[in-house]
Amino acid sequence: RMSVFRANNKISKISSERLRPLVALETLDLGNNNLQEVRTGAFPPLPLKNLYLNNNRISVLEHGCLNNLSSTLLVLRLNRNRLNSIPAKTFQLPNLQHLDLSRNRVRRIEGLTFHGLHRLRSLKMQRNGITRLMDGAFWGLSNMEILQLEYNNLTEVSKGWLYGLLTLQQLHLAHNAISRIKPDAWEFCQKLAELDLNSNQLARLEEGSFMGLSVLEQLSIGHNRVSFIADGAFRELGLCCILDLSNNAIMSIQGNAFSQMKKLEELLLNTSSLLCDCQLKWFPQWVAEHAFQPLVNASCAHPQLLKAKSVFAVSQDEFVCDDFPKPQITVQPETQSAIKGTNVTFVCSAASSSDSPMTFAWKKDNEVLNDAEIHNQAHLRSQDGEVSQVTEYTTTLQLHHVESSSEGKYQCVISNHFGSTYSAKAKLTVHMLPSFTKMPMDLTIRAGATARLECAATGHPTPQIAWQKDGGTDFPAARERRMHVMPSDAVFFIVDVKTEDIGVYSCTAQNTAGAISANATLTVLETPSFLRPLMDRTVAKGETAVLQCIAGGSPPPRLNWTKDDSPLLLTERHFFAAGNQLLIIVDAAEGDAGIYTCEMSNPLGTERGNIRLAILPVSGSEVDGWTTVGIVIIAVVCCVVGTSLVWVVIIYHTRRRNEDCSVTNTDETNLPADIPSYLSSQGTLAERQDGYVPSESGSSHQYMNSSMGGFYMQPKDMNGKIIVTSATLREKSPALIFIWRKCVESVSLI
Numbered sequence: 088r089m090s091v092f093r094a095n096n097k098i099s100k101i102s103s104e105r106l107r108p109l110v111a112l113e114t115l116d117l118g119n120n121n122l123q124e125v126r127t128g129a130f131p132p133l134p135l136k137n138l139y140l141n142n143n144r145i146s147v148l149e150h151g152c153l154n155n156l157s158s159t160l161l162v163l164r165l166n167r168n169r170l171n172s173i174p175a176k177t178f179q180l181p182n183l184q185h186l187d188l189s190r191n192r193v194r195r196i197e198g199l200t201f202h203g204l205h206r207l208r209s210l211k212m213q214r215n216g217i218t219r220l221m222d223g224a225f226w227g228l229s230n231m232e233i234l235q236l237e238y239n240n241l242t243e244v245s246k247g248w249l250y251g252l253l254t255l256q257q258l259h260l261a262h263n264a265i266s267r268i269k270p271d272a273w274e275f276c277q278k279l280a281e282l283d284l285n286s287n288q289l290a291r292l293e294e295g296s297f298m299g300l301s302v303l304e305q306l307s308i309g310h311n312r313v314s315f316i317a318d319g320a321f322r323e324l325g326l327c328c329i330l331d332l333s334n335n336a337i338m339s340i341q342g343n344a345f346s347q348m349k350k351l352e353e354l355l356l357n358t359s360s361l362l363c364d365c366q367l368k369w370f371p372q373w374v375a376e377h378a379f380q381p382l383v384n385a386s387c388a389h390p391q392l393l394k395a396k397s398v399f400a401v402s403q404d405e406f407v408c409d410d411f412p413k414p415q416i417t418v419q420p421e422t423q424s425a426i427k428g429t430n431v432t433f434v435c436s437a438a439s440s441s442d443s444p445m446t447f448a449w450k451k452d453n454e455v456l457n458d459a460e461i462h463n464q465a466h467l468r469s470q471d472g473e474v475s476q477v478t479e480y481t482t483t484l485q486l487h488h489v490e491s492s493s494e495g496k497y498q499c500v501i502s503n504h505f506g507s508t509y510s511a512k513a514k515l516t517v518h519m520l521p522s523f524t525k526m527p528m529d530l531t532i533r534a535g536a537t538a539r540l541e542c543a544a545t546g547h548p549t550p551q552i553a554w555q556k557d558g559g560t561d562f563p564a565a566r567e568r569r570m571h572v573m574p575s576d577a578v579f580f581i582v583d584v585k586t587e588d589i590g591v592y593s594c595t596a597q598n599t600a601g602a603i604s605a606n607a608t609l610t611v612l613e614t615p616s617f618l619r620p621l622m623d624r625t626v627a628k629g630e631t632a633v634l635q636c637i638a639g640g641s642p643p644p645r646l647n648w649t650k651d652d653s654p655l656l657l658t659e660r661h662f663f664a665a666g667n668q669l670l671i672i673v674d675a676a677e678g679d680a681g682i683y684t685c686e687m688s689n690p691l692g693t694e695r696g697n698i699r700l701a702i703l704p705v706s707g708s709e710v711d712g713w714t715t716v717g718i719v720i721i722a723v724v725c726c727v728v729g730t731s732l733v734w735v736v737i738i739y740h741t742r743r744r745n746e747d748c749s750v751t752n753t754d755e756t757n758l759p760a761d762i763p764s765y766l767s768s769q770g771t772l773a774e775r776q777d778g779y780v781p782s783e784s785g786s787s788h789q790y791m792n793s794s795m796g797g798f799y800m801q802p803k804d805m806n807g808k809i810i811v812t813s814a815t816l817r818e819k820s821p822a823l824i825f826i827w828r829k830c831v832e833s834v835s836l837i
Contacts, residue, residue, distance in 0.1 A: 088113050089109060089114075092114075094119050096120050101122065101126075106131055113135060113137065113159075115138050116137075121143065122140065122145050124149070127150065127152050128152075144169055145165065159182065165187060166211065169191065176200075181206060184206055189213040189214055194216055196219070196221060197224065198224055202227035205229060207228050207230065209233040213239070234255060238263075249273070249274075251275060252275055253277075256278060262287075266290065284308050289313055295319060297321060297323065301324075309332065309335070313335040314336055314338045315507045318341035319344075320341075321348055322347055330348070330351060332354070332356045338362050341366075353382065354374075359386045371399050371401070372403075389412055414437040416435070416436070420484075420513035424517075427600075428488050431515060433499070434481065436480065444503060448499070449499050450499075451495045460487070461484055465481070497514075497515060520600045521596035522545055523596065524577075530608075531612060533611070534584055534586060534611050537581065538581040540578070541577055542594035543577030549598065557590045558593070562588075563587045563588060564581045564588055579594070588609060588611055589641065591609075610641075615639070616639045617687075618637040619635065627675075628676065629674055632702075633670070634672075638666075641689070645667075646685060646686070679700060683698045683699075
């Protein structure tokens with residue numbers, strides 16, 4: 088082990104060559120010399136534990152200048168030098184425990200300045216003239232126990248620069264210019280046992296000023312400007328033993344200011360500015376009960392009768408509230424909610440019997456609003472028609488075009504010479520109308536796949552997202568549990584998509600400010616398919632043959648018929664119904680026999696199927712015409728019933744009223760008005776137009792197709808029955824005449 092002391096010399100340069108042979112050197116004292124800088128490589132690798140460079144003229148510390156000592160150095164003294172800045176990560180000394188930088192010229196400490204000093208226990212930075220500590224200034228000092236910052240120019244305490252000091256036990260901030268302790272300032276140093284704030288500029292001790300210091304044992308706030316101690320100012324200081332409030336011009340102490348300080352043993356307080364009214368009545372008795380009277384010197388400044396009198400000499404009956412020179416709140420600001428972009432007004436009123444000048448301030452989250460728009464007014468209060476000596480003051484805070492950042496708790500503070508009065512805190516909540524960040528888009532997808540619709544919105548409060556289909560919430564995907572919503576991804580899924588999922592899906596974003604919605608159309612594509620097996624048909628010659636080709640698919644497929652692999656030769660005996668799904672051949676002949684092919688197609692593909700039609704020769708009696716009509720009607724109804732149950736009712740009424748059909752020897756035949764026209768709706772017989780494309784225009788029971796493709800109203804007789812003339816029938820296809828004649832013949836036979 089070796090120690091070298093070269094203090095009080097005129098050394099101006101550190102020579103690594105001269106130090107290199109000192110392989111056992113543990114302590115090197117170069118204090119009080121003429122050193123001006125420490126260059127990189129100035130120190131060779133040595134087992135140095137203590138390095139004293141104090142009382143020099145050092146203004147430059149090169150990056151890495153002490154790295155060769157990183158494994159052993161424990162104590163470093165750089166006090167009384169000329170350092171004006173400390174670059175971040177200058178000290179890469181993981182074993183250093185004590186660092187003295189006091190009496191330099193450092194005005195500002197940046198974040199991460201001391202990163203790399205993981206085992207540092209004490210840091211001295213007194214008398215540097217520090218005005219600003221940046222957020223994270225002491226980050227990395229995870230084992231710090233003592234931080235000394237006395238005699239600087241700090242103005243506030245905030246959690247930003249205290250961030251990372253989780254093990255700090257002593258914090259010395261005396262002789263600064265601290266006038267403000269920010270809310271939650273002590274969040275990151277909750278193991279603090281001793282806090283020295285003597286000789287600063289604190290004027291008020293607000294509620295929760297020391298929140299988080301639950302293990303604090305000693306608190307010194309002497310020689311400040313404290314005039315008001317709020318209820319709850321020392322909340323959570325249940326273990327505090329010593330409280331120094333000496334040399335403050337305290338005027339008001341609220342009733343529960345010390346209520347949670349159960350372990351308090353020593354209270355230092357001296358003031359001659361107390362307002363001795365009924366609200367201070369508790370104080371002398373509380374001091375006496377806790378035996379603090381020898382260290383408490385407190386006298387009254389108001390009312391005039393008690394001026395300069397010790398509070399311990401004032402009887403309980405003399406603590407009265409005949410007047411109230413200290414302002415008293417009469418109108419509290421109210422909690423409000425507002426839409427973003429609107430204006431908000433807070434109103435607060437207080438009364439006082441004193442003519443002392445009044446000051447007004449508004450706070451947001453315990454921070455004074457210095458640039459706020461504030462309007463103040465005063466008037467003498469009138470009572471029973473007479474003007475009293477009480478002055479009422481009203482202060483108004485105007486907030487224009489509020490934003491989300493405007494949210495918080497607002498409080499008015501009205502003060503005069505006798506003290507300050509704090510209103511209740513009024514909460515402002517700013518609501519923002521929802522706005523979409525992701526909107527659902529129209530989607531076309533194949534059946535069986537997974538549909539993915541996105542929808543996300545911002546707003547305040549956070550909007551809730553809801554989905555509807557075609558205006559309702561009960562839809563197939565929801566009932567069958569094929570619907571999945573992923574709130575974290577703002578995605579709406581429908582798995583195994585089906586054609587019944589086709590529709591308009593609405594995404595609604597709603598909060599207390601309002602609601603917005605966006606629509607997306609889901610289109611499901613499905614390849615053509617046969618909904619019923621194709622059945623071969625055998626009919627007797629002269630009867631009616633009905634060939635069925637019931638098609639499915641999305642979009643609905645187009646149907647085309649061929650016969651024996653050749654285009655279908657259409658005659659006046661060939662008709663189509665139900666969108667070409669029924670091929671009807673009236674008065675079947677032997678030439679109609681063969682293989683009929685039904686081809687259905689849509690953009691996804693084509694499907695074909697064959698139906699064999701056999702025609703049997705007829706021997707004996709003539710084919711019953713009513714059978715033909717029945718076959719056609721039954722075939723049509725069977726096709727349509729799957730689409731609309733309405734036709735079932737229509738057919739029922741038609742058959743029930745067939746007895747109304749009559750035949751006369753004239754050219755006019757009356758038809759009951761309530762019998763529907765089977766030529767005017769999809770799924771019914773229609774006359775051939777443009778080859779064999781069916782006519783599907785018209786739906787009203789009493790409308791008939793005109794020769795111009797439109798409609799005209801059939802004339803009626805006096806009984807409201809439609810008049811069907813032979814001329815009318817001749818305008819229609821032969822099939823209609825054929826079916827009508829069969830109907831008439833059947834009725835005549837009955």
